[in-house]
Amino acid sequence: xxxxKFDASPLLGGLEILQATYEKQAFSRHTHEGYTVGVxxxxxxxxxxxxxxxxxxxxxxxxxxxxxxxxxxxASEGGWSYEAMYPTEAxxxxxxxxxxLPCSTPYFPTAVETDPKLANxxxxxxxxLRENQDPLLTETFxxxxxxxxxxxxxxxxxxxxxxxxxxPQLDLVREYLHQHxxxxxxxxxxxxxxxxxxxHLVRQFKSRFGLPPHAYQIQLKIRRAKALLKTGLSIAxxxxxxxxxDQSHLHRHFRRAIGVTPKQYxxxxxxNSSSPR
Numbered sequence: 001x002x003x004x005k006f007d008a009s010p011l012l013g014g015l016e017i018l019q020a021t022y023e024k025q026a027f028s029r030h031t032h033e034g035y036t037v038g039v040x041x042x043x044x045x046x047x048x049x050x051x052x053x054x055x056x057x058x059x060x061x062x063x064x065x066x067x068x069x070x071x072x073x074x075a076s077e078g079g080w081s082y083e084a085m086y087p088t089e090a091x092x093x094x095x096x097x098x099x100x101l102p103c104s105t106p107y108f109p110t111a112v113e114t115d116p117k118l119a120n121x122x123x124x125x126x127x128x129l130r131e132n133q134d135p136l137l138t139e140t141f142x143x144x145x146x147x148x149x150x151x152x153x154x155x156x157x158x159x160x161x162x163x164x165x166x167x168p169q170l171d172l173v174r175e176y177l178h179q180h181x182x183x184x185x186x187x188x189x190x191x192x193x194x195x196x197x198x199x200h201l202v203r204q205f206k207s208r209f210g211l212p213p214h215a216y217q218i219q220l221k222i223r224r225a226k227a228l229l230k231t232g233l234s235i236a237x238x239x240x241x242x243x244x245x246d247q248s249h250l251h252r253h254f255r256r257a258i259g260v261t262p263k264q265y266x267x268x269x270x271x272n273s274s275s276p277r
Contacts, residue, residue, distance in 0.1 A: 048071045
């Protein structure tokens with residue numbers, strides 16, 4: 001039986017967490033604005049990150065950097081259960097700043113970690129965030145955990161990213177997608193804009209940004225839909241305003257990327273915003 005419960009803690013402006021059990025769920029390749037930090041409670045998950053596949057067994061920790069392409073599906077009979085949080089770069093920086101430390105964010109070099117002490121710390125944090133019975137303890141433990149992750153996984157001072165020969169054209173396509181993601185964009189449009197053949201453009205764009213243009217556009221639509229759902233806009237109107245054909249089109253892509261339905265996501269977000277602080 002599949003189960004997914006999405007919550008948004010009021011801490012740090014809204015720290016998103018997920019508790020789920022999946023058997024047949026197959027996440028499409030997608031990104032999150034925030035990091036993914038999760039613990040496998042039962043079973044095992046197989047997911048793609050950094051150009052290769054990784055398997056996270058029971059009690060292991062899943063780590064994905066912000067805006068990093070990844071997917072996910074079961075790696076064991078009966079699926080997998082896990083809990084995860086999605087802190088943003090701004091939330092990591094806020095914790096560092098509150099403590100008088102230089103603003104910094106972590107960088108996770110590995111996709112899977114086996115560290116019982118850290119796994120238990122994360123499980124305790126997830127329990128506190130869901131229950132929120134002791135706000136002071138919850139806030140203190142949240143800050144401690146995010147700071148621990150920042151210190152443990154210090155971001156490299158510079159990350160060398162190879163620049164393809166089509167760099168300027170690919171940057172132009174990416175900028176165009178950001179400005180016109182709700183439009184019906186064709187590959188011929190992008191090819192004519194850059195003077196690069198459609199086949200070569202798709203291959204080079206995916207090599208540079210991790211997703212082909214059409215999948216990249218879908219991610220932009222999902223992010224826009226999330227922002228609109230947070231305002232209380234109806235799911236149908238959010239779908240149309242984000243460039244999806246209809247509500248079912250949004251539902252399908254949203255669940256494959258986020259793991260919950262738009263309705264579940266919006267209900268958790270609005271419930272959090274209306275809760276007394």
